[in-house]
Amino acid sequence: MMNVLILGSGGREHALAWKIAQSPELNNLYIAPGNAGTALAGENIHLSVTDFEGIYNFIKEKVIGMLIVGPEAPLVEGITDYMKAKLDMQHLIIIGPDKNGAMIEGSKDFAKIFMEKYGIPTAIHKTFEKDQLDQAIDYLEKISPPYVLKADGLAAGKGVIICNSFDQASKELKEMLTEEKFGKASSKVLIEEFMEGIELSAFVLTDGNSYTILPSAKDYKRIGEGDTGLNTGGMGSISPVPFADEEFMRKVESRIIRPTVEGLKQENIRYKGFIFFGLIKRGNDPYVIEYNVRMGDPEAESVIPRIKSDLLEMFIAAGREQLDQYNIELDERFTAAIMLVSGGYPEKYEKGKPIGGLDAVEDGLIFYAGAQRQAGTNEIVTSGGRVLAVTSFGRDLEESLRKSYAGAAKIDFHKMYYRKDLGKDLMQYNN
Numbered sequence: 001m002m003n004v005l006i007l008g009s010g011g012r013e014h015a016l017a018w019k020i021a022q023s024p025e026l027n028n029l030y031i032a033p034g035n036a037g038t039a040l041a042g043e044n045i046h047l048s049v050t051d052f053e054g055i056y057n058f059i060k061e062k063v064i065g066m067l068i069v070g071p072e073a074p075l076v077e078g079i080t081d082y083m084k085a086k087l088d089m090q091h092l093i094i095i096g097p098d099k100n101g102a103m104i105e106g107s108k109d110f111a112k113i114f115m116e117k118y119g120i121p122t123a124i125h126k127t128f129e130k131d132q133l134d135q136a137i138d139y140l141e142k143i144s145p146p147y148v149l150k151a152d153g154l155a156a157g158k159g160v161i162i163c164n165s166f167d168q169a170s171k172e173l174k175e176m177l178t179e180e181k182f183g184k185a186s187s188k189v190l191i192e193e194f195m196e197g198i199e200l201s202a203f204v205l206t207d208g209n210s211y212t213i214l215p216s217a218k219d220y221k222r223i224g225e226g227d228t229g230l231n232t233g234g235m236g237s238i239s240p241v242p243f244a245d246e247e248f249m250r251k252v253e254s255r256i257i258r259p260t261v262e263g264l265k266q267e268n269i270r271y272k273g274f275i276f277f278g279l280i281k282r283g284n285d286p287y288v289i290e291y292n293v294r295m296g297d298p299e300a301e302s303v304i305p306r307i308k309s310d311l312l313e314m315f316i317a318a319g320r321e322q323l324d325q326y327n328i329e330l331d332e333r334f335t336a337a338i339m340l341v342s343g344g345y346p347e348k349y350e351k352g353k354p355i356g357g358l359d360a361v362e363d364g365l366i367f368y369a370g371a372q373r374q375a376g377t378n379e380i381v382t383s384g385g386r387v388l389a390v391t392s393f394g395r396d397l398e399e400s401l402r403k404s405y406a407g408a409a410k411i412d413f414h415k416m417y418y419r420k421d422l423g424k425d426l427m428q429y430n431n
């Protein structure tokens, strides 16, 4: 029996908490800072995910055996190193890599150098530093549009700019490199070849030696139907991905997953945690767009329900470096997670709106993101742009979507919005 602390406050953390709470290995579950959903699975704690000292003291006080880090920021800032440096934390299992490992998300330049060294397929690129604006513009002149510009560091998902004209690209480059458009994150900028294809996400849990492949998923990033309008944190996801058949996933494993885990080992990075591969299928071949060092959100809301195995047991196996002996059991059915968002998101939106109809959702799971219980009442109110996801199972993609949309239609809050076209792009693939 183990006490577990999860860091984070989104739909991903609710999905993790919901799953961990079902484990017979669990004693007490805490989530910092959590949301209205994690409070149903365990106890929310008022601590920021980057308050390392506060988290350390809490782990000591509550005799926590496992720390699961939901978002990337504390990993990139070194929470794993911080805990491992403490003599009284040697027993602690941490799901999340140390600072060196987190560099594959924290620095796109580092990730590219790593992929090139280990022969992992990705877009051709060149990196430019602050004082290399002229060289960067010369390089732009040599390549053809669309131009893909990327800030090297973490930029809250906003650091990638795709431009169709040379003039716009040079203006953006100048703002990023010399005017700190993304602060320190854009003191280095990558110019990348544009890859044409369809995107998907693959996930593994690794113990540093071996790995377990989790279900694949596809997320929907744009606010508008038909993938139009502004980028968001994710408007929903489906799992598995109909076009990622066995043959394709074998390529993903042999060309991307295995060389990544092996490469990390070669670099003496002892990586325990999730690796999220942002992939694109060009023709029939997978390429890496980016790595993340955590589960995806909203992918977690469709992927985690499809894991039948005890997730806490799987994390314990990772902690003990025994994943090579672990067989994951999956639910063969499809899931669709529909994200309900506040009107106006991803720009200005209002908060504190009561959410109705939650009890009317019969055939679906609700994973809360920007939703909090109103202090002193039983009412749940909106507290963010992405408010909650409704996830349902189906024998095929259509059925899972139909059920999730039926659930979403029962819920109501002021200016609620969701995309009605999830999965439509995939109906051409038989599933």
Ligand code: AMP
Residues within 6 Å of the ligand: 123, 148, 157, 160, 192, 193, 194, 195, 196, 199, 278, 289, 290
């Ligand atoms: P990232 O933050 O690296 O995931 O990039 C955000 C989004 O930009 C991706 O999900 C893709 O849709 C797009 N993108 C990034 N790099 C490329 C590329 N080299 N070619 C085409 N699209 C890209």
Ligand code: GLY
Residues within 6 Å of the ligand: 219, 233, 234, 292, 295, 296, 297, 298, 299
């Ligand atoms: N769904 C993309 C992400 O989690 O970064």
